[in-house]
Amino acid sequence: MKNRITLFLLVLCLLIPATTSAQIRELERSIPEVEGAPSGALIALMDSLMGLPKTDIHSVMVLRHGKVIAEIYPEPFAPEYRHTVYSCSKTFVGAAVGLAISENRLRLTDRVASFFPDQLPDTISANLADMTVRNLLNMTSGVTPDWNMRNGRTDWIRGYLGKTIKVPGKHFDYDSMSSYILSAIVQKVTGMKVLDYLRLKLFKPMHITDISWEVSPEGINTGGWGVYLQSESLAKFGQLLLNRGVWEGKQLLPAEWVDRMMTKQSDTGSFGYGYGYQMWLCEYPGAVRIDGALGQYALLIPDKDMVVVITECTLIDGATQRRLVWNRLLPAVGDDTLIPGKDYKRLLKKQSSYQLPFVPGKASSSLARDYAGKSIVLEPNKFDWQSLDLQFKQKEVIMTVTETDGTKYNLSFGYKQWKKTSTDVHPPYSIEAKGRFNGIEGPFYVAGSYAWPSAAMLELKAHYVNWITALNITFRFDGENVQLTVKENYSSEPKVIKGKVCD
Incomplete structure (x- = not known):
């Protein structure tokens, strides 16, 4: 009986779907x-x-x-x-800090200001002087989070240290920039970006090879996001x-440090x-x-x-x-x-x-021939799309995007199937930090589905499958006027863009 069960389990194991890449x-x-x-x-x-x-x-x-x-x-x-x-990146930073501490490169009690003598404000407050590595790790730095700071300037360390600081250690304020400062500290004490340090200490023995991390304008892994x-x-x-x-x-990361990471601080x-x-x-x-x-x-x-x-x-x-x-x-x-x-x-x-669901609707519309091969010139928009051209094939729509800088690329959309294309153009991204995508390699793969919900309405769905972003793009055709409604999957507010057809 035992042998029969063992054989049964072995056969079932063989039914588990295989994939092509060894690493995964x-x-x-x-x-x-x-x-x-x-x-x-x-x-x-x-x-x-x-x-x-x-x-x-x-x-x-x-x-x-x-x-x-x-x-x-x-x-x-x-x-x-x-x-x-996104912020899963923070836990990788926490691991890097623990490794640096285990190598006596760093201590929890080290003062943050001591690592950045050239980037301190003219007057150093007592609270800034008291801020420690531990305060950054447990999000009690005393700095009130400023999520727009990274969007408007490139000197993030100076910007962070120049903030008004409450008494460190008293209040929890979740802040991605605290993790960024930790990333900068690890880079200071190891001479390596956090990604390179973790590659050496963790990722190589774990065979995690297909990994990147965004890099700030200051040449530092972004810490709080970007893995x-x-x-x-x-x-x-x-x-x-x-x-x-x-x-x-093998003990790659000190057990005591992992316990601290996973214990309420x-x-x-x-x-x-x-x-x-x-x-x-x-x-x-x-x-x-x-x-x-x-x-x-x-x-x-x-x-x-x-x-x-x-x-x-x-x-x-x-x-x-x-x-x-x-x-x-x-x-x-x-x-x-x-x-x-x-x-x-x-x-x-x-x-x-x-x-994931395909776009519902019909495969074709008699209106398609009126717009096939014609350019739809758009008003200025957040996506930097200057114009869109549509081609209609058997159960496929190809959209050519021309950006304001002249860059062109095609996206393909299938009817009740996903058509995949690749592009070196960065996808839309919910983070607007200066230098975003630095350190991230393309190409980006886009899977598309389309349908006509009505005769004068074409809907496209584009999933950037090796990122996170998806776009719903709805065309409403009215003679030479075309209205686009674009919804990003990370935003509840759609963007309306007006366009005109040019021959």
């Missing part, structure tokens, strides 16, 4: 039931996440005992695509922390359940999270020995997604090995069948 298959895959997790609970989680309003799920990975037991990449997304993860990596690499990092810094039997009041060192504590007892804007998460759940990674773009409260993990999945996970059955077969099928 490095974490061991296992059958959920073998790791004590029923496939039905995983299906319930995935279905619930996919059903959330105002949310595009890009990937979900569930790890138990260090093994991947479920993963989805709803079409047009795929495991090999990298993703910008760009695959979901499996984020899962690896989460597993490293869950293992208290151990990877494949600041009281956040009504704003969450506490903050560690560049990590958030969760409502689920003992759980912590690596957390980025618009729904980027690695949830670490020690009592279940689990890591759950989610990448998405959402306009709803991320607590909703976390509650689904706490309530739909965790109660069903136990210590006993289960026998996989029909639910496991269903899970295998569903994992490869999830997809």
Whole structure:
């Protein structure tokens, strides 16, 4: 009987879908039931996440005992695509600080001002003099966050240190620039950007190679945002922390430091359940999270020995997604090995069948021939689009974008299918910092879907599948006048752009 079960499990393992890139298959895959997790609970989680309003799920990975037991990449997304993860970057900074401390390059009690003698204000306040590395780590620097400062100037360190500063250590103020200053300090004491330092100390032994990090106008990794990596690499990092810094039997990150990162270091009041060192504590007892804007998460759940990674773009409260993990999945996970059955077969099928919705409507309109090959010249707009040209083929629309600087590129859109194109042009981005995209390599891949909701209305959906951005572009045709409504998936406010047709 035991041999029959073993053979059955082996056969089922062979059914797990394979991918082409070795790096994205490095974490061991296992059958959920073998790791004590029923496939039905995983299906319930995935279905619930996919059903959330105002949310595009890009990937979900569930790890138990260090093994991947479920993963989805709803079409047009795929495991090999990298993703910008916003403030998840902060936790990488926290790891770099811990490594520098373990090498006696840095101390928690070091004064921040001591690292930047040439960038201090003319008068150094007592509060600035008292600010320490620990205050930056637990977001109690005393600096009131100024989220626009990075958008309007290039000397970010001087700008940060020149702010009015309250008593450090007293008040929690979540601020990406605090993480940026930590990144600058690590670069000062190691002689390397944080990314290069982590490559040497963590990423190389973990074989995380497909990773980039935005670089500030001052030549420093942006710290509080800007990490760009695959979901499996984020899962690896989460597993490293869950293992208290151990990877494949080697202590890459000091266990005591990981404990500090994951222990409450600041009281956040009504704003969450506490903050560690560049990590958030969760409502689920003992759980912590690596957390980025618009729904980027690695949830670490020690009592279940689990890591759950989610990448998405959402306009709803991320607590909703976390509650689904706490309530739909965790109660069903136990210590006993289960026998996989029909639910496991269903899970295998569903994992490869999830997809984001196509644009609804018809494949063609009689109006299309009136606008085919003609340029639609646009009024000035935030996207720097000067004109758009449309070509209509069998179940395909090709849009040629001409930007104000003369740059041209094509985007392709399929009917009830995703057509993919690539471009070296940067996608729209919710962060407007000076020098944004510095350090990020292209090309960017765009998956497009189209339909005609009515005879005079054409709708396009463009997912930048190796970034985060999606655009909904609606054309309303009225003779030579064309009105565009463009909605970015990270904004609830659509942009209306007027245009005119030119022969």
